[in-house]
Structures are given as structure tokens and as C-alpha cells.
Amino acid sequence: MKKILNIILLFLILGVAVVFFVLDPTKHSIFPKCMFHSLTGAYCPGCGSQRALHSLLHFDIAGVVNYNFLFLPAALLILYHYIHPLLNKYFKWKLPNLFYLKSTPWVIFVVVILFWIFRNLPWYPFSVLAPA
Template sequence: MGVLITGIVLLYYFMDPSSSPYFLKCPFYHITGYYCTGCGSQRALHNLLHLDIAGVMRHNALFIPALLLIAYHWTIKYFPFKNSKKYPDIVYHPKTPVIVFLIVVLFTIFRNIPLFPFSLLAPAG
């Protein structure tokens, strides 16, 4: 698994998905013309690996929060803290999946509205 992840990281570091023909295009966008929640994530990963945080946010504003949530989950699952029962865990609250679902749905809707504040959520170029 580590070799696969390392290979993917190296691929996205050295090749730009916006100019390379080897990366898949979003099938949802290709079929419907609307941006999905993940549109721009490949370019965002490339920018993140080059430490271009502004570029990450231009391509997909949910990319960094999603990575942080995944990293937190893996940390808690694979490296549990000794005193973790002392602190409330908001990520594993019963309402968290509903809130995350609503954020994802609203983000997807808003990034497809072609008006000023919402158009900033659409992936750049």
C-alpha cells in the first residue's frame, strides 16, 4: 500500500493534471456540464504537493478540510491517544454524517451557480 501511495504522490508531483493527457477527466462534468464535489481535486493535489495553498483553494475549497478529516480519522483509528476518553469527539458525533452530507451537497450546488460569490467555488481553468 505504501508503494502505491508513494507512486501516486510522485506522479501528481511531477505531472500537472491540467496539462497532461494521462489523467482522467471528471465523468460527471463530461456528461452533465456541472461540477461535482471532487472536480478540481487532481489539480488541487498537484498544487498541495508544491505547497501552493492558494492554488488548492482555487481548484477545490473542500480538498484541505477533507484531507484533515481523513488524517484525523486515521490518527484516531491507528494511533489512539491514552486519555482520548477525557475529551469529546465531535467528529464521531451522531449528527456529524448529516452535517458533512449537507456541506457536500451545498458546496456542489453553490459551485455550479454562475454568480459572483458562488463562482469562486468553481474549479479554476
């Protein structure tokens, strides 16, 4: 059963990736807008993530960083989470599972909150971008 769920999840992720590869969120209105930005005018930590995903799928790393500075580190952390067991198994490495460390959620929480605060300051270099 778990194998079937993983296959379904993989196809779902691939489907979303195809949609974001083909359609540019800056040019199509089918993508949801950020409710936090719509209500407050301020950027949330996720603002720009749809555009960043589109840029990442087109290997535009500068675009990823410009749309959402935390998107690339978050994507790499998620990728590491799913790849490290395979590396440990096939290469006999001993890479740790970062999500089992007690400090990981707190570090992520603090980084996200600080990012949320700094990206809304007028002098922050990426604060002039268009809203999500």
C-alpha cells in the same frame, strides 16, 4: 495480514503521491476527466481534486482552495482520522474519533451537497475555474 495490507496501502498512496507530484494534471492527458462535467457542463463536488492534490503536494494552498474549496478540509479530516489514535496513545490525549459520531456522515453529506449547489451558481467565486 492486516499489517501487510497497511504497508501495501502505504506504498500505493506514496506511488500516487509521486505521480501527482511529478505530473501536473493540467498539462498531462493521462489523468481521467470528470464524467459528470463532461456530460453536464456542471461541476461535481470532486471536480478539481486532481489539480488540488498536485497543488497540495507543492504546498500551494491558494491553488488547492482555487481548484476545489472542499479538498483541504477533507484532507485534514482524513489526516485527523489516521493521526488522532497516535496522538491519543503517545501523548495520552483523549481526542474523539469523529467518524464514530452519528452526526458526522450527515454533516459531511450536507456540506458536500451545499458545496455542489453553490459551486455551480454563476456568482460563486470559484465557479470560473477550468473543468476537472
